[in-house]
Amino acid sequence: MENKEYNEFIDKFKPKLTTDDCYTPQPVYDVVLNYVKEKCDIEGLEVLRPFYPGGDYENFNYPENCVVIDNPPFSMISKIIRFYNERKIKYFLFAPHLTLFSSNQDYNAVVTDSLFEYENGAKVKTSFLSNLFGDKKIIGCPELYSRLKKINEEKKANLPCYQYPHEVITVSKIASIVSKGIYIEIDKKDVAFCRWLDHQKEHNKSIFGSGFLLSKKAAAEKAAAEKAAAEKNKEKNIIYWELSEREKDIINKL
Numbered sequence: 001m002e003n004k005e006y007n008e009f010i011d012k013f014k015p016k017l018t019t020d021d022c023y024t025p026q027p028v029y030d031v032v033l034n035y036v037k038e039k040c041d042i043e044g045l046e047v048l049r050p051f052y053p054g055g056d057y058e059n060f061n062y063p064e065n066c067v068v069i070d071n072p073p074f075s076m077i078s079k080i081i082r083f084y085n086e087r088k089i090k091y092f093l094f095a096p097h098l099t100l101f102s103s104n105q106d107y108n109a110v111v112t113d114s115l116f117e118y119e120n121g122a123k124v125k126t127s128f129l130s131n132l133f134g135d136k137k138i139i140g141c142p143e144l145y146s147r148l149k150k151i152n153e154e155k156k157a158n159l160p161c162y163q164y165p166h167e168v169i170t171v172s173k174i175a176s177i178v179s180k181g182i183y184i185e186i187d188k189k190d191v192a193f194c195r196w197l198d199h200q201k202e203h204n205k206s207i208f209g210s211g212f213l214l215s216k217k218a219a220a221e222k223a224a225a226e227k228a229a230a231e232k233n234k235e236k237n238i239i240y241w242e243l244s245e246r247e248k249d250i251i252n253k254l
């Protein structure tokens with residue numbers, strides 16, 4: 001098999017990269033769309049988003065007057081750019097920042113290095129590739145960078161922070177205790193695995209990454225450290241979850 005053919009063959013068996021399945025938060029998309037509207041003449045063009053689960057961008061119906069403004073699967077970006085360039089289809093595409101210049105093709109690289117947290121929680125450094133900017137090869141754009149940064153900051157500020165009772169331990173709580181230089185160990189007999197608290201289930205919420213209910217003894221051992229860490233937690237938007245009677249019962253039996 002030729003090298004190219006072989007690579008295409010083994011590509012089929014590669015697991016999907018997480019960045020391929022990141023969904024663009026609407027405010028991010030709106031900023032990008034408005035930026036393109038301001039900077040490029042796309043008046044009267046139909047804006048298309050051919051990248052979605054089960055989509056087939058190669059067999060998508062591209063009308064004459066269209067522009068693709070979308071977040072494609074990053075693992076296929078060079079193939080996609082080649083496809084659009086060959087067919088002279090206009091595009092402004094989200095692209096992986098670190099490998100933005102990797103493909104030696106005709107494009108305008110719009111560099112913003114924006115760190116997006118996508119809907120699936122993946123954090124990806126993103127810039128853009130386009131063919132709407134004529135002879136420009138590279139555009140380092142602080143304007144788009146700061147508009148996108150503002151969204152990320154607003155999103156961060158509005159994220160609720162879950163605060164759990166001492167009888168619940170999560171890996172991030174341990175990490176915050178450890179990061180403050182405090183040693184902690186918990187015995188197997190003192191824990192019960194827990195994906196969500198009963199009160200969370202009512203709200204369709206869960207413990208991120210799961211956690212453990214702790215015996216009273218283990219909870220007491222870590223309470224001081226946890227309290228110290230919580231006091232340092234300055235976030236305003238804290239939601240305190242309480243234990244249910246059922247969970248208290250489990251703990252009492254530990």
Ligand SMILES: C[S@@+](CC[C@H](N)C(=O)[O-])C[C@H]1O[C@@H](n2cnc3c(N)ncnc32)[C@H](O)[C@@H]1O
Pocket residue numbers: 019020021022023024025049050051052053054055056057058070071072073074
């Ligand atoms: C990074 S996600 C972005 C999804 C959406 N465009 C957005 O902005 O939220 C890329 C999407 O492209 C889809 N995809 C994968 N291969 C594709 C293909 N050949 N044609 C069209 N879409 C594809 C994936 O399933 C995934 O939903």
